[in-house]
Amino acid sequence: MATWLRRTRAVAHYLRRSSGRPSSSRVVLDRQGAPLPAVPPLGSVGIGGAAGRISPAPFPVFSAKRLESTRAEKHLVSVHEAEDDDTVEDDDDDDAQVLDFPGGKVAFTSRMQFIAESAEERVPCYRVLDDYGQQIENDCSAQVNEELAVKMYTDMVTLQIMDAVFFEAQRQGRISFYLTSMGEEAINIASAAALTDDDVVMPQYREQGVLLWRGFTLQEFANQCFGNKVDYGKGRQMPIHYGSNKHNYFTVSSPIATQIPQAVGAAHSLKMDKRSACVAAYFGDGSTSEGDFHAGLNFAAVMEAPVIFICRNNGWAISTHTREQFRSDGIVVRGQAYGIRSIRVDGNDALAVYSAVREAREMAIKDQMPILVEALTYRVGHHSTSDDSTKYRPMDEIEYWKMSRNPVNRFRKWVESNTWWDDKKEVELRNNIRKQVLQAIQTAETYEKPPLSDLFRDVYDTLPSNLHEQESQLRETIKRHPKDYPLDVPV
Amino acid sequence: MATSAAQRFGRRLASSVPRRRFSSSAAAAAATGGSAVQRTQNPSLNLCSAINQALHIALDTDPRSYVFGEDVSFGGVFRCTVGLADRFGKGRVFNTPLCEQGIVGFGIGLAAMGNRAVAEIQFADYIFPAFDQIVNEAAKFRYRSGNQFNCGGLTIRAPYGAVGHGGHYHSQSPEAFFCHVPGIKVVIPRSPSQAKGLLLSCIRDPNPIVFFEPKWLYRLAVEEVPEHDYTLPLSEAEVIREGTDITLVGWGAQLSVMEEACLDAENDGISCELIDLKTLLPWDKETVEASVRKTGRLLLL
Numbered sequence: 100m101a102t103w104l105r106r107t108r109a110v111a112h113y114l115r116r117s118s119g120r121p122s123s124s125r126v127v128l129d130r131q132g133a134p135l136p137a138v139p140p141l142g143s144v145g146i147g148g149a150a151g152r153i154s155p156a157p158f159p160v161f162s163a164k165r166l167e168s169t170r171a172e173k174h175l176v177s178v179h180e181a182e183d184d185d186t187v188e189d190d191d192d193d194d195a196q197v198l199d200f201p202g203g204k205v206a207f208t209s210r211m212q213f214i215a216e217s218a219e220e221r222v223p224c225y226r227v228l229d230d231y232g233q234q235i236e237n238d239c240s241a242q243v244n245e246e247l248a249v250k251m252y253t254d255m256v257t258l259q260i261m262d263a264v265f266f267e268a269q270r271q272g273r274i275s276f277y278l279t280s281m282g283e284e285a286i287n288i289a290s291a292a293a294l295t296d297d298d299v300v301m302p303q304y305r306e307q308g309v310l311l312w313r314g315f316t317l318q319e320f321a322n323q324c325f326g327n328k329v330d331y332g333k334g335r336q337m338p339i340h341y342g343s344n345k346h347n348y349f350t351v352s353s354p355i356a357t358q359i360p361q362a363v364g365a366a367h368s369l370k371m372d373k374r375s376a377c378v379a380a381y382f383g384d385g386s387t388s389e390g391d392f393h394a395g396l397n398f399a400a401v402m403e404a405p406v407i408f409i410c411r412n413n414g415w416a417i418s419t420h421t422r423e424q425f426r427s428d429g430i431v432v433r434g435q436a437y438g439i440r441s442i443r444v445d446g447n448d449a450l451a452v453y454s455a456v457r458e459a460r461e462m463a464i465k466d467q468m469p470i471l472v473e474a475l476t477y478r479v480g481h482h483s484t485s486d487d488s489t490k491y492r493p494m495d496e497i498e499y500w501k502m503s504r505n506p507v508n509r510f511r512k513w514v515e516s517n518t519w520w521d522d523k524k525e526v527e528l529r530n531n532i533r534k535q536v537l538q539a540i541q542t543a544e545t546y547e548k549p550p551l552s553d554l555f556r557d558v559y560d561t562l563p564s565n566l567h568e569q570e571s572q573l574r575e576t577i578k579r580h581p582k583d584y585p586l587d588v589p590v
Numbered sequence: 591m592a593t594s595a596a597q598r599f600g601r602r603l604a605s606s607v608p609r610r611r612f613s614s615s616a617a618a619a620a621a622t623g624g625s626a627v628q629r630t631q632n633p634s635l636n637l638c639s640a641i642n643q644a645l646h647i648a649l650d651t652d653p654r655s656y657v658f659g660e661d662v663s664f665g666g667v668f669r670c671t672v673g674l675a676d677r678f679g680k681g682r683v684f685n686t687p688l689c690e691q692g693i694v695g696f697g698i699g700l701a702a703m704g705n706r707a708v709a710e711i712q713f714a715d716y717i718f719p720a721f722d723q724i725v726n727e728a729a730k731f732r733y734r735s736g737n738q739f740n741c742g743g744l745t746i747r748a749p750y751g752a753v754g755h756g757g758h759y760h761s762q763s764p765e766a767f768f769c770h771v772p773g774i775k776v777v778i779p780r781s782p783s784q785a786k787g788l789l790l791s792c793i794r795d796p797n798p799i800v801f802f803e804p805k806w807l808y809r810l811a812v813e814e815v816p817e818h819d820y821t822l823p824l825s826e827a828e829v830i831r832e833g834t835d836i837t838l839v840g841w842g843a844q845l846s847v848m849e850e851a852c853l854d855a856e857n858d859g860i861s862c863e864l865i866d867l868k869t870l871l872p873w874d875k876e877t878v879e880a881s882v883r884k885t886g887r888l889l890l891l
Contacts, residue, residue, distance in 0.1 A: 301699075333736035342735045349702070350735035354726045360692045361727070364699025364707065371654075371681050378699075390719070394692030401687055402696075557737040558772050560796040563825065563872040566772075 226445035232512025245519045255284040255507045258308040264536040269484040274324045276338045282479030285449040285506035293456035297376040300348045301358040306381045313346040321539040327546035334549040356386040359395030366404035377405040377463040385416025399469035400438040408471045413478035418491040434471035446474030447506035548588045632814035637807045640782035641670045644789040657683045659710030694720035701743035714750035715762040728798040729773030742796035749805035769871045775799040776870040778842040783815045787822030804843035827874035833863035836887040841867045
């Protein structure tokens with residue numbers, strides 16, 4: 100309980116005891132804590148004040164006139180009456196005043212105090228492994244066995260290599276665009292590992308590792324990046340805008356944070372269908388400035404939706420550092436503002452991310468409530484292939500995070516310390532994956548593009564007459580000007 | 591003055607019920623399978639009651655359908671959602687926080703999971719915060735995913751249009767903004783019986799739809815509305831008055847005004863053909879084209 104309230108009640112208690120006043124009478128204290136002169140019970144004041152006299156008090160709480168208009172008395176309860184309210188701890192048997200408003204009971208204070216803009220200390224960050232991959236405490240909450248650990252590690256390496264090779268492919272002009280998750284491999288893979296396949300994932304765009312974990316193949320990734328005819332998205336979107344209904348991974352869309360309120364709607368569906376599953380909505384630090392973030396978290400709390408909000412706070416939104424994004428203590432403190440349980444976790448610690456998301460998932464489903472997980476990390480790569488981040492941040496900062504704070508190396512050390520991994524396996528894995536990614540790119544490149552008809556379909560469930568007309572006109576134009584039509588797009 | 595004009599049209603509307611009955615009973619006949627005009631006694635309902643009825647039927651016929659928005663729980667500021675929460679429970683009919691982008695975003699997510707989500711925006715004037723969700727998300731949800739996902743179950747309802755005293759922010763007709771967004775449909779009913787059938791179609795149509803309800807007609811328009819579950823086809827315009835000299839195309843509340851204009855024009859010897867577009871996007875070009883071929887003139891209001 101707040102110190103000030105305790106002190107106020109303690110003083111009231113002492114004063115009442117020392118003056119022999121019955122404990123049930125209300126005491127109003129002035130600012131020094133001294134009781135004000137006794138006033139007759141408020142109910143005895145008649146209209147016009149004929150029945151009694153209110154002695155003039157230096158700090159009048161109620162006047163007859165105010166009583167008439169506000170009927171405040173019925174909202175003014177003593178702590179004894181509020182006893183059945185769990186939130187009021189009644190360890191002292193006095194009665195500091197508590198007022199009833201539509202939002203619930205609040206205690207009075209006569210001390211004007213503003214809540215500071217920030218707490219004295221930042222919310223601490225949960226971690227299981229230290230920077231050298233050693234478990235800090237002999238805490239078995241991680242529950243990661245060999246099979247799981249090796250799958251997590253190999254997927255982190257696969258993600259790393261896939262990102263690097265695809266990035267290069269863009270630089271070579273083979274795909275138009277790419278976006279890496281370098282530095283965030285632990286968030287991607289470990290959070291995905293903590294979810295089940297039934298959990299619905301609503302990503303932003305830097306969560307390809309989650310899709311990888313669920314079984315999306317390197318070939319399927321490549322197909323989307325090349326926009327070929329076997330791309331599940333039918334070649335319509337820019338690269339990295341993956342989506343897979345068989346993996347419960349909603350299609351990426353470029354606008355920021357739009358998935359957040361959608362996640363709440365999806366979670367409400369799971370709740371009403373009584374599914375033992377939750378929604379995991381991912382987003383970055385920049386997303387939290389969007390209105391949709393506010394909308395989503397507020398709705399989630401009110402709807403008691405089983406959704407985990409996973410924020411990848413990687414320090415940058417393209418070139419905008421978090422200091423220019425918000426002034427709160429990161430994202431974790433915002434949770435409480437919405438009435439959402441939250442945790443801050445070391446996003447570069449795979450075990451911490453895994454156990455935090457596991458726990459969050461259990462609470463979300465069992466207690467049907469939203470949870471906010473802020474994973475602190477660093478965006479090692481550029482925002483995308485359209486960005487050169489050395490223009491706005493120092494090279495040595497990038498190098499530091501890439502080498503000394505690398506989540507993949509850190510987890511590797513832990514896995515190796517359990518003798519579940521070694522150098523030989525490492526070399527083999529990296530070679531294999533690299534070959535596979537290159538092969539996937541080669542294969543994706545040879546596929547045709549989707550047919551022309553795919554341009555017009557799926558705008559609606561069926562083709563409306565105006566789009567049918569457009570398609571006919573386009574085909575006529577192509578017939579008239581065949582030389583202007585691209586060779587690799589089947590008509 | 592606006593008030594007296596409304597009163598004038600109101601009285602005329604009441605007296606023009608016979609005319610309405612012609613088109614609506616044709617619709618009702620269509621709904622009952624094209625049989626001859628039946629003289630069954632259908633109760634007279636106003637527009638908001640017709641919409642209320644449609645919502646009751648929608649929720650009754652699909653257990654995975656939801657109605658939500660600001661103040662819908664107690665019945666809504668226009669009483670369109672009366673009785674729904676009591677009948678179907680708080681999990682399916684509920685108030686949302688005051689946030690249009692949240693309402694539509696939430697609706698998209700709900701619809702994307704295969705549910706029918708009927709979201710209410712309290713006034714069309716307040717739909718703009720949701721414009722991003724509607725244009726960038728709902729409209730493109732199916733296309734951008736290669737048809738792996740869709741939010742076709744989403745219907746967004748909003749009262750639109752002037753009533754005389756609404757001012758800047760309770761009177762807007764923003765339908766045109768949405769008419770340039772492929773992927774959504776825009777539907778506007780002109781009368782109670784049309785509203786019920788069209789709304790049920792919208793709710794069951796597998797595409798996200800914005801349904802604007804002419805609030806001016808909520809209480810003013812009264813006609814017989816068939817009690818059963820019926821739908822009216824989308825993207826089909828209706829010639830509600832035949833003529834030879836000029837084609838007038840309109841939708842929603844203005845049609846009642848246009849009908850008066852047609853009567854006035856008749857006195858001047860001009861024969862007007864009046865078309866209710868009903869669905870503004872995708873619109874029925876064939877019907878309008880056929881009419882203009884006949885009359886040679888087109889006036890869009």
